[in-house]
């Protein structure tokens with residue numbers, strides 16, 4: 001099928017490359033000329049496992065193309081995906097200006113019937129707005145062309161985006177139109193062979209499904225962080241509690257790790273946006289508000305541990321940070337806990353020596369060159385003469401480090417572990433002042 005994808009970000013690029021890999025003919029449109037030029041040279045703007053070879057292979061085969069020429073993109077596809085950003089507005093609502101701008105562009109240039117698919121995460125009612133925008137623009141052109149707006153939210157996880165897109169758990173499609181259902185079946189047939197993954201529903205339910213999924217996952221994280229904070233105060237070990245509750249099949253082990261708060265481009269903004277959606281219909285979303293405020297406090301935790309340890313005297317101290325991305329296997333630093341920590345440290349006049357396997361360029365792009373930020377070439381180099389080590393992201397290479405090297409390189413053996421990677425009693429035995437999440441240094445293994 002001929003497909004056009006507007007927005008070459010984490011979602012658009014992965015979706016486009018995966019669709020091209022099964023034989024669809026895909027044109028990607030973005031307003032960012034340098035992104036398009038780089039992609040044509042084989043330079044992939046993001047780190048995502050498996051993405052580079054997939055883009056190279058599909059681009060070479062001619063089934064994946066990149067352009068800034070929106071008109072050409074609109075002429076190309078009978079299917080038009082909208083996969084542009086929906087960042088938070090000032091009040092936390094999803095800002096639809098990019099989505100509606102694409103809708104307007106499509107309506108300005110379309111000459112033949114189109115199926116317009118909202119892949120971006122958008123509040124309930126957005127398909128109606130996109131539809132109205134297209135209808136108005138076509139009216140202004142005094143032209144009648146058939147079009148349908150479909151909600152098809154994306155559930156990929158950064159860090160596993162390619163495999164999630166190739167083997168989705170489910171394909172949620174919001175439409176009431178039978179002919180569109182057939183087209184969507186045809187589009188996704190290569191991903192639907194093993195078992196039925198498509199779930200058809202009405203458009204509004206599809207839009208809400210995406211928010212409900214992300215808010216559920218964010219709720220699990222905030223719940224565990226709240227339990228961890230309680231465990232700390234009550235002298236319990238949250239890791240034992242995690243095993244204890246995860247073994248209940250109704251609860252399960254997935255997504256119940258306590259830590260230094262959720263980040264990324266989705267959970268924070270999607271929880272906020274659903275709160276705003278609820279407010280607009282005069283519903284007080286008490287649970288969602290709590291999820292957000294627990295997370296906000298949790299993100300301060302690493303700094304609080306450091307500040308308490310140094311009795312509020314962080315000025316002039318150098319802090320090593322391992323992990324800058326909001327989670328492993330991505331270079332995405334949007335809303336990452338490491339950012340919260342670094343910014344608090346700089347406010348306190350401390351220096352940061354950081355290392356991340358993939359997010360160093362992104363960190364440089366965000367913060368530029370600063371006297372109080374050193375990006376170290378290796379995780380060991382980040383430790384040199386630092387006064388403490390903080391682990392913000394659970395990259396595999398941080399899980400079993402040589403503790404003797406850490407002890408030798410640091411000025412003092414202080415380790416703040418935002419991901420509970422180590423056993424408190426072992427760290428104590430090695431002579432570290434060790435702070436984790438919800439564990440307490442007195443906790444011993446039975």
Ligand SMILES: NC(=O)c1ccc[n+]([C@@H]2O[C@H](COP(=O)([O-])OP(=O)(O)OC[C@H]3O[C@@H](n4cnc5c(N)ncnc54)[C@H](O)[C@@H]3O)[C@@H](O)[C@H]2O)c1
Pocket residue numbers: 006007008009010011012029030031032035083084085086098101102119120121122154155156157158265266
């Ligand atoms: N990142 C994720 O893990 C993820 C997962 C599921 C859903 N989503 C949702 O998907 C959407 C996109 O997220 P993302 O992370 O891929 O965003 P992104 O910021 O990485 O990419 C968005 C792209 O859209 C481009 N763009 C903006 N306006 C445009 C226009 N008028 N025409 C063409 N291109 C335009 C930008 O230049 C950018 O390249 C968001 O709504 C997000 O919530 C993201």
